[in-house]
Amino acid sequence: MTRSTRFLGGLLVSGLLAGGLAAPAVADEPRLCDCREGLEMESTPWVRLMPGDMTGGYFVLRNDGEQDYRIVAAQAPISEVVELHEHAHVDGVMRMRQVEGLDLPAGETLVLEPGGLHLMFIGLHEPLTAGDWIPVILEFDDGGTMEIHARVQRGEGTRGGHSGGHMMEGDAPGMDSEGGHHGH
Numbered sequence: 001m002t003r004s005t006r007f008l009g010g011l012l013v014s015g016l017l018a019g020g021l022a023a024p025a026v027a028d029e030p031r032l033c034d035c036r037e038g039l040e041m042e043s044t045p046w047v048r049l050m051p052g053d054m055t056g057g058y059f060v061l062r063n064d065g066e067q068d069y070r071i072v073a074a075q076a077p078i079s080e081v082v083e084l085h086e087h088a089h090v091d092g093v094m095r096m097r098q099v100e101g102l103d104l105p106a107g108e109t110l111v112l113e114p115g116g117l118h119l120m121f122i123g124l125h126e127p128l129t130a131g132d133w134i135p136v137i138l139e140f141d142d143g144g145t146m147e148i149h150a151r152v153q154r155g156e157g158t159r160g161g162h163s164g165g166h167m168m169e170g171d172a173p174g175m176d177s178e179g180g181h182h183g184h
Contacts, residue, residue, distance in 0.1 A: 033148045037067070039064075045058065045136070046155070048155065057136065059112050063107065069104040070103050073139040074137065082136070083122060084119065087115050131152060
C-alpha cells in the first residue's frame with residue numbers, strides 16, 4: 001500500500017468515525033424527566049418563545065402510581081421566579097392568577113397548557129432561543145423534587161381551544177382581580 005493510499009484510507013476512516021460520532025449528538029437531548037416513582041411525562045415539556053421578560057411553560061404528567069402528588073413550587077435558571085399559574089374566568093374576562101399547588105392524584109393526568117394551568121417564568125435573565133433545553137426543578141409538598149427538561153419553541157396550545165395569551169391588560173403577575181393571591 002502506498003503512502004498516499006494509506007493517507008486517503010485514514011481520511012476515510014476518520015470521516016466515518018467523525019460522522020458516526022456526530023450522529024449521537026442528536027441523541028444528546030436531555031432526558032425529559034427524572035420522574036418520581038409512578039410519574040411519567042406524556043410529551044415533551046416546552047417553554048413558549050415570546051418577547052418580553054416572562055413566558056409560560058407547559059407539560060403533561062401522568063401519575064400511574066398509587067401515591068398522590070402535589071407540586072408546590074418550581075425553579076429554573078432562566079428566570080428570577082417561577083410561579084404556578086392558572087387562567088380563570090373572572091367577571092367574564094380570562095385572567096391569570098397564581099395557585100398554591102398543582103394536584104396530581106394517583107391514576108390522574110396533570111395538564112399544563114396555554115389557557116389553563118401553566119408555569120410562569122418571571123424576570124427572564126436573557127432572551128430565549130428556540131430549540132434550547134431548559135432544566136426545571138419541580139418541588140413537591142413532601143419535600144421531594146423532580147427535574148424536567150423543557151424545549152423552547154414557538155407555538156400555541158391546541159388543547160382547550162385557548163389562544164394561550166398570558167397576561168390581560170391591567171393584570172399583575174400572580175394576582176387575582178382583588179389584588180390577592182389565589183389558592184387552589
